[in-house]
Amino acid sequence: MRCLRRRTPSAQWTNKLAGFSQDIDNSSSSTNDSSSTLSTLTKGLPVSLRLEGPYFTPADPYRYKTVICIVAGTGVSGALAIAGAFKELERQSLQVTSTPNSEAERKSSVSTSRIWTRCVVIWSVREEHFIQLPELSSAPSSGLDVRVHLTGPGKQRLSVDDALDRILGEGASSTWVYISGPNAFIAAGEMACKKRQERGVEWYGARWDI
Ligand SMILES: NC(=O)c1ccc[n+]([C@@H]2O[C@H](COP(=O)([O-])OP(=O)(O)OC[C@H]3O[C@@H](n4cnc5c(N)ncnc54)[C@H](OP(=O)(O)O)[C@@H]3O)[C@@H](O)[C@H]2O)c1
Known part of the structure; x- marks a missing residue:
């Protein structure tokens, strides 16, 4: 038991x-x-607390070669979990192949031992809300790629269509997109993914208030 x-x-x-x-x-x-x-x-010490959740995501990013997190504001929380899972997978892959004969051997065994080899996080965030998130930092050789889009007065909003096309144009195949943020942002993300369904894009919009 x-x-x-x-x-x-x-x-x-x-x-x-x-x-x-x-x-x-x-x-x-x-x-x-x-x-x-x-x-x-x-x-005394000013404490600012923003409390949300709990959130649920039936995420299975391990089945895809490329995972793209398109997230906005506090919607980044789901991407932190996904990026964390990706970094752990990278760490484990490196451990398995820790005694290769050459750097070329190491790279090839790491990339063939798992499906999920690339994780792109695109985070749209208001400039005044932006903070460095340690969970999104990675080694230069990592497949984790973080792109921050700052918004605010005079700054353009993120175009999810353009962002997706850029990544797909970089050779992404077997792609899963996780979308989280304000509802209008999720709707725009889902629409952009739907338009690219025939290019092998699958997606999940992390809505919780429906
Ligand atoms: N389901 C989940 O797992 C989960 C987890 C965490 C959070 N959330 C939800 O995520 C939301 C986050 O809210 P927030 O207050 O942190 O966001 P926010 O500060 O209002 O916006 C965050 C970013 O998204 C941009 N944005 C907003 N709507 C957009 C649109 N339609 N198209 C393009 N860009 C857009 C904003 O640009 P501007 O500066 O130009 O407005 C800003 O850069 C909340 O509703 C929360 O409930 C969901």
Whole structure:
């Protein structure tokens, strides 16, 4: 029988968040009163929290050669998970072939041992919301390719059609597109993918409010 281990309360992210506020409270006040924690938080370190989700994605990117994440704003969260899975796959492939005779052998065995060899993340984000996300960083030799599109006053919005055509023109075959962001953005992404269905494009629009 499979035994599920109960997670200790401290392992929950909500407890970690609460612990963070307590740390701030303890450093500036001796009281354990939760309302004073809130006031210390308000008076002390400014904490900005945006809470969303949970989100669900029946993603199976491993079946495709190229995975493209076209994401906007906080919709980047799904792309972080996909990029993380891709980097882990790359790490495992490199481990399997860690003692090759030559660099050429290493490259060829890595590319033949798995289907998914390329992951492109296109992130449209307002300039003032942009932050560097460590999950999207990668080694220069990695197949992870991250393209940030900044928007704001005087800046053009991302054309999903152009972005897709650019990647498909770079020789993408067996392509799956993950789309997430505001509903109008998802609709534009789905339309762009549908138009390219005959070129082997499959897609998933991460809607959660329908
Ligand atoms: N289902 C999921 O897994 C999931 C996960 C996370 C988030 N989400 C959803 O994603 C949404 C993110 O909202 P947000 O407030 O972070 O976004 P936002 O700041 O309003 O917009 C993010 C980016 O998308 C651009 N954009 C918006 N609509 C567009 C369109 N129709 N065509 C082209 N570009 C467009 C914006 O350009 P401008 O600056 O020009 O407006 C900006 O660069 C939320 O609705 C959230 O619920 C879904």
